[in-house]
Amino acid sequence: MRILISGASVAGPVLAYWLTRYGFAVTVVERAPALRKAGGHAVDLFRPAMDIVDRMGLTEPVQARKTGTEWLTFRPENSGRPHSLEIGKLMRVVSDRHVEIMRDDLGEIFHEATRSDVEYLFGDSIASLAETAGGVDVTFEQGPARRFDLVIGADGLHSNVRRLVFGPESRFSTWIGAYLAVMSIPNYLGLRDRMDGVTGVNRMVGVYGGAHLDDARAVFLFRPGAPLDYHHRDVDRQKQLLREQFAGLGWEVPRLLGRELDNASAFYFDSITQLRMDTWSRGRVSLVGDAGYCPGPAVGGSTSLAVVGAYVLAGELAEARGDHTRAFPAYEREIGDYVRRSRTFAVGAAKRLIPADRLGLWSLIQGVRLINHVPTPIARTLTDLGARGLRLHDEVALKDYPHRPVTKADAPR
Incomplete structure (x- = not known):
């Protein structure tokens, strides 16, 4: 089966890795003329995403490229007194396993792991999609038209695939x-x-x-x-x-x-915007990562969610032997609770990270002092972080998927 993925940042290459491993023929199209290598901004990989990195055999390069940020120091407005927090201690409250890495470094690692087995088309984008019996006819802005069995949008918050198939972003975005x-x-x-x-x-x-x-x-x-x-x-x-x-x-x-x-x-x-869609799939097209369920940049753990979503989507397609009518609903069921909890957490995180008044600023400072001075298990309890869903990533249980490659004989008719 031939699958086209739009987007070569994080979710796209992770999805490509697992689809290729399961025997699918994968093409990734990316609007940028080349892989971005400027570093980007820092993103977080929590336990389930790191477990997937383990299964991909990429733990060593990911660990080698971590940012190395160990301390957070901030001073309140109109006050010269700084407050410092050990990042590792904060993250142990959030997750038992965590790596911070520059987004473009992570994308480069995933690309390197897939470039010999996956067809990458840089400097191009999907112009139109037309589903017909047995496939999707795709025209590109630059290259010749081609036909694929499935198309997956992994092209971020402002997804072109989502716009073409589901309609304008304004229908699904919530600031x-x-x-x-x-x-x-x-x-x-x-x-x-x-x-x-x-x-x-x-x-x-x-x-x-x-x-x-x-x-x-x-x-x-x-x-x-x-x-x-x-x-x-x-x-x-x-x-x-x-x-x-x-x-x-x-x-x-x-x-x-x-x-x-x-x-x-x-x-x-950009605005910190959530995407709220009832479904991320229509016909032979589906969405993964921020393209389908961005919980909010910088506040919702969207990179970890994207890695897990890509892993699950590929696994469900393999388990369904390429039958998207079974795989896409199963993918949405499997990842749905994680998406909904990430959305809820992101709304609260935006309020806590950016205090709305002096009381909120004072509470932020007291929270830093609490985490600094008590053992991690006690800090989790005293701050009631668990009830707010802060450890939602560690509560995600990864499903094991079959390793037998999908063959032509498995293709749905």
């Missing part, structure tokens, strides 16, 4: 009250094992480096109270909004919003 901006800057603070920043009411800024980065990343999270008016391609307008939202915050923020923002080598700005 959860916050925005995220990330920019690449020189590491003038000399940060390697630490994120340093400042937190105020409805806004926070952090700067971090990485063990394998020559530069640094500045991260901005804020809650403006109402949706902002801008076009997703209007970078000048986005930078103007960022300056307005963080005016007067202090610390390194004036420099970050001045020369560093003007000269940033890479800049990302």
